[in-house]
Amino acid sequence: xxxxxxLQEKWDDQYFQELPREKSFSGNLMFKHDxxxxxxxxxxxxxxxxxxxxxxxxxxxxxxxxxxxxxxxKAIVFSIVHRNDCTVDKSPLINSNPHALVPFEYQVYGKRxxxxxxxxxxxxxxxTHIPHNALPRSIFDTKCKIIYLCRxxxxxxxxxxxxxxxxxxxxxxxxxxxKAFELFLQGKEYFGPFWDQILGYWKASFxxxxxxxxxxxxxxxxxxxxxxxxxxxxLELPFxxxxxxxxxxxxxxxxxxxxxLKNMDGNKxxxxxxxxxxKNSSFFRKGEVGDWVNYLTPDMVSRxxxxxxxxxxxxxxxx
Ligand code: A3P
Numbered sequence: 001x002x003x004x005x006x007l008q009e010k011w012d013d014q015y016f017q018e019l020p021r022e023k024s025f026s027g028n029l030m031f032k033h034d035x036x037x038x039x040x041x042x043x044x045x046x047x048x049x050x051x052x053x054x055x056x057x058x059x060x061x062x063x064x065x066x067x068x069x070x071x072x073x074k075a076i077v078f079s080i081v082h083r084n085d086c087t088v089d090k091s092p093l094i095n096s097n098p099h100a101l102v103p104f105e106y107q108v109y110g111k112r113x114x115x116x117x118x119x120x121x122x123x124x125x126x127x128t129h130i131p132h133n134a135l136p137r138s139i140f141d142t143k144c145k146i147i148y149l150c151r152x153x154x155x156x157x158x159x160x161x162x163x164x165x166x167x168x169x170x171x172x173x174x175x176x177x178x179k180a181f182e183l184f185l186q187g188k189e190y191f192g193p194f195w196d197q198i199l200g201y202w203k204a205s206f207x208x209x210x211x212x213x214x215x216x217x218x219x220x221x222x223x224x225x226x227x228x229x230x231x232x233x234x235l236e237l238p239f240x241x242x243x244x245x246x247x248x249x250x251x252x253x254x255x256x257x258x259x260x261l262k263n264m265d266g267n268k269x270x271x272x273x274x275x276x277x278x279k280n281s282s283f284f285r286k287g288e289v290g291d292w293v294n295y296l297t298p299d300m301v302s303r304x305x306x307x308x309x310x311x312x313x314x315x316x317x318x319x
Pocket of ligand 1: 065067070155158159283286287
């Protein structure tokens, strides 16, 4: 029975047994592996990805912390890459949630070492939450492009705290906002500490700007059209003069906008992501910048701001 052998393997694993462990906001276990907090549920698939992923030159990797705007980035990149497959009004985004079109590595890897990643037409677009230093080495041996999207950590925290109230919380009830905030300040959240992850990709984008594009949710929100143009250029799939003239960038921007995606058939509350067991609608809450102001006390804000200054002050990265 595969379930029993999986469990056996899991608990026989000395490495796994000795990892530091904590409870996440949702009350579920997470383990500190390769410098990041990995949810128990995705631990083995992620290790499998790290060990076995074989990159190709045309691959595109989207990297984010949970709630930094992953769904939006997936929709935009999918639309750019597949823009010649069909017109915007027939986009697969109408009936499918972006996570179904661009999977996370842990959805495809499961326990399999060699999932069939390349059966769909077009380049492989894969998504991950793991930090730059933990990526499979093979990614650095090819021309695989990495797009990193970050978000103001306080907004990302508030978004995550809301999200976990909606998802299937297994053993324990999700914790109160103030308790979750304490964990957040200690970097104890899924795929955190957030500062290590953000700075890792930030530095990599300076070292190798052709390989790593560093984006901010706030910039994407403020100036979506230019950012979409920029993403296409980075992917070496720039919009032609003809496409620009025909308003294709505007069309893609509109298609992937918050209200547009939220109201698509594929994202109605009754639709669930099979691999994730999460309602598709829960990926669309408010889609705003600065919503933390409605939830955090002045003391929390001040502590959060000090931490952000302490961690990012020298990097030149501003939120
Ligand atoms: P809020 O909870 O602040 O509304 P992720 O996709 O990484 O899970 O992040 C989800 C966050 O991105 C949620 O933030 C969600 O509302 C927001 N979001 C989803 N689609 C968006 C879009 N098309 N434009 C802007 N924000 C979007």
